[in-house]
Amino acid sequence: MLEVRDISKSFGGLKAVDSASLDVASGEIVGLIGPNGAGKTTLFATIAGFHRPDAGTVSFEGKAITGLAPHRICAAGMVRTFQITQPFAGISVRENIMVGAYLHTADRRLAAREAEAVAGLVGMKDQLEQRGADLTVAGRKRLELARALATGPRLLLLDEVMAGLNPTEIVEIVGVIRNIRAAGVTILLIEHVMQAVTSLAERVYVLNQGRMIAEGTPAAIADNEAVIEAYLGHGAAKVLRA
């Protein structure tokens, strides 16, 4: 469904993403992990059209989308959320979600109805009249998810939707993400919360210093020497095994 080939992106002298590739098949939940500053968010932003890659290609459902504007990529069926939540602060949750729903309909009533349905899916039914600015961190994360869902994507790119949530909230949002996949949406997620990644993702990619260093099932990744060293430092794998 999504094919990312040899994407590179530099900012000044810093190579944020260095020839990274990944694939997502239809119906999967794929995780993208890596230490802080590994380039995960940059890779995401590049896939979603927010940065133009220096090299490499992205194709979605067989069509090349490299360097397309974000709104065109969204219209093609792939939408991203933001790690640092970006609510429309001055308007209600309902209006926030309606902005997403308006991608496919110009009809206000239809968009409002769709917004309510999506709010139900992510558990925001009781917060529809609240302003974006008045939401808690967990509420904002859900709103990110809801707005993106309302655009009717086939592939959802989730950037750390669990960061900053407490364990109960994480359990809830893991359930929400499962429901979303069950509704037929493929998911690629960046996550720091390992427990969530291992319980959600079928496959995991590990990015370190801009490079893809490993790929596999969560169990295999947790056992991968290069991955352990990336997180804990050089030689850590040996120490752990001793």
Add this chain to the structure above:
Amino acid sequence: MSRVALLCVVGLAAALAWPLLVPNYLVTVGMLVFFTAFIGQSWNIAGGFAGQTSFGHVVFFGTGAYTSTILQVTWGWNPWIAWIAAMAAGGAVGWMIAVLSFRAGLRGSYFALITLAFAEVFRILANSVPFTKGGLGMLIKADPSPANFQFKDPIWIYYLALLLCIVSLLIAWQLTRSRFGARLVAIRENEDAARALGIDVFAEKVKVLTLSGAMCAAGGTFYAQKYLYIDPGIAFGVDKSVEMLLVSMVGGAGTIFGPLIGSFTLMGINEVTRWLASVVPALKNVQPLSLIVYGIMLILIVARLPDGLMSLFRRRPRHA
């Protein structure tokens, strides 16, 4: 909602009856209230709803005033038809400024400054090119007749201003309930999020500035037809830009009735201070008193009511 509808009906009835009940002078004051609300609304659509704050909206106003006046005086067009051309010209200038500045990625205060620069460039051009008659300004020959867009009785120009104001309110109302309006608000609130959700931010911003420019230009022609004289300072002066911005901010930027309430308030202050200056000898030399009161009021509103006077009427959204 029905309370708002009731207020609208009462307000409309009062506005319709006003010129029949008061002396001519107050009819003109009423006309200015609605006219300023109209051009204020043109600013509000771009600056309030879409968040594209402009300091140079007068560029559209002057474009409209000069387009219709030149077509009328130099080319002998009927002013009503020239009015349509003026709106088209205002829209074209709005489109041009939007394409140039948004292609270059200008946002926020940079965009505001570039609009100010455009207005100044237009003022200087109007001062120096021959077809505007330069600094001498242009005089429209007085020939009062409705076919000429000139009215003997101020009551008609009053009703025309009222009509313009109503049309602008309807446009703003439509924005609050349409996809286009929702997208503008999304762009105002967070441009990146808007892009991620499939909104062509550039195209929407160009659209709104074109619409706003056309509306404001309509106000320019109206003004020229009312006073039958324009010069570069009147047509492209900074004070008109400030007036449009001020009535919207005071009333409530991004709200339907903000510009009207702001215009009503500012014109009210204007009249009261003028009256005060005429009866209180100590104030006679404090001129113009209205500007001092405006200034104080603006400070108070920015500090205490950043959403404008409208926020006094609106019930706060429920908090959880």
